[in-house]
Amino acid sequence: MVEFSKALTARETAIPGVVLYDLPVHGDNRGWFKENWQREKMLALGLPDFGPVQNNISFNEKAGTTRGIHAEPWDKYISVATGRIFGAWVDLREGPSFGTVFTAELDPSQAIFIPRGVGNAFQTLEDNTAYTYLVNDHWSADAQGQYTFLNLADETAAIEWPIPLEQAELSDKDKAHPRLADVVPMKPRRILVLGADGQLGKALRKTYDGDASVEFAGRAEFDLADPASYERNWKNYSAIINAAAYTAVDAAETPEGRRIAWEINVSAVARLARVAAQNRLTLVHVSSDYVFDGTVQTHTEDEPFSPLGVYGQTKAAGDAVVSVVPQHYIVRTSWVIGEGSNFVRTMASLAERGISPSVVNDQIGRLSFTEDIAAGIAHLLASGAPYGTYNLSNTGEPASWAEIAASVYELTGKPRGAVSGVSTEEYFRDKDAAPRPLNSALDLGRIEAAGFRPGDAGERLADYVAGAPNA
Structure with a gap:
């Protein structure tokens, strides 16, 4: 259930640059409305002016659908449109915070900013869940060669998935990703x-x-x-x-x-x-x-x-x-x-x-x-x-x-x-x-x-x- 009327706030996480936002959601008997992305207010809270150029939506029909862990060569701002997700993020950037993990459950009253090089993974907790994300570079087939991946079941990250991975819906590609010891960290710009x-x-x-x-x-x-x-x-x-x-x-x-x-x-x-x-x-x-x-x-x-x-x-x-x-x-x-x-x-x-x-x-x-x-x-x-x-x-x-x-x-x-x-x-x-x-x-x-x-x-x-x- 969506929590209404929260104040717009920002919360730092264990991963440098990853920030979790509470979003005000206004609802009545007809449904609800929120400002999913409001540049002026977000900048006032310290969000980088990251310049999104593409808006994507991921729809997932069944609870337990699990995607990741993918670190892309761009920044992302992610929010749930409907349903609930369990999110797991692992820092795959070169540096002292490499391997740091943060997890959270998100509903439509929350959003999270993920900097370049931080791995994303999402598991849907309800049927018909959709989440949206803004990115500050255009997706291309060439860009995929710059991704960094981590196996969802990596023992070092030790993510506690609400729905065990053996019961979840995973792609064969995600199952084949390397363990943390074999990951080549994403180099900084x-x-x-x-x-x-x-x-x-x-x-x-x-x-x-x-x-x-x-x-x-x-x-x-x-x-x-x-x-x-x-x-x-x-x-x-x-x-x-x-x-x-x-x-x-x-x-x-x-x-x-x-x-x-x-x-x-x-x-x-x-x-x-x-x-x-x-x-x-x-x-x-x-x-x-x-x-x-x-x-x-x-x-x-x-x-x-x-x-x-x-x-x-x-x-x-x-x-x-x-x-x-x-x-x-x-x-x-x-x-x-x-x-x-x-x-x-x-x-x-x-x-x-x-x-x-x-x-x-x-x-x-x-x-x-x-x-x-x-x-x-x-x-x-x-x-x-x-x-x-x-x-x-x-x-x-x-x-x-x-x-x-x-x-x-x-x-x-x-x-x-x-x-x-x-x-x-x-x-x-x-x-x-x-x-x-x-x-x-x-x-x-x-x-x-x-x-x-x-x-x-x-x-x-x-x-x-x-x-x-x-x-």
């Missing part, structure tokens, strides 16, 4: 890192070292300018980290550089955004302080764009594109230092050769070491932090390029006085150069509130100079 051979890409390789669920692609494996690169089975991915960009700030001011900058920093980003939105992927995109004109001392995430040059314009346009992706992180950084050619390596090389450089002293900001950017990105993805834009540089007092150069000299055993300061205007006089923001310091309150605190810029600089070979 992958994270795809683009630009994996750049400074940040190399740091991401170290951050995710040993994690088989992360795939790295340099330009040879994924050419952002080639539409063919975007043709892959995106259902196998959960997130894209776009660590690739055209960063030649001065060259972007030339006719050829302008075209390349817009192609890589905007057109390619638009393709990635379309892929992410269509496949419900999380898109992580790396932004720049160059989206601002530098007239504000410290930049917050919500400051309006005011780019000075072509590079900054393309980065601002890319940010605007990514911001419409439902699941996105825009990670805005500045003055990036990692494995490869960069300002710190250049200064260390000059110091080693005894050269006394003139360095700009009116551009103020903080260095951003790629190990911290990579760790911050990994934290956002793993913690499920609210989607949006996050500033991410190292901490400490903002400094000028000249002050940083002097610190590099000091760390290499050379006198700080070997570095002389010069204004941006004077340094770039009679040179073909893009305009630069004078203030690049980023407010870090939002990333710190999300549970991540980057390292101190001075400490990172000392470690970097001590361990980095001269350029």
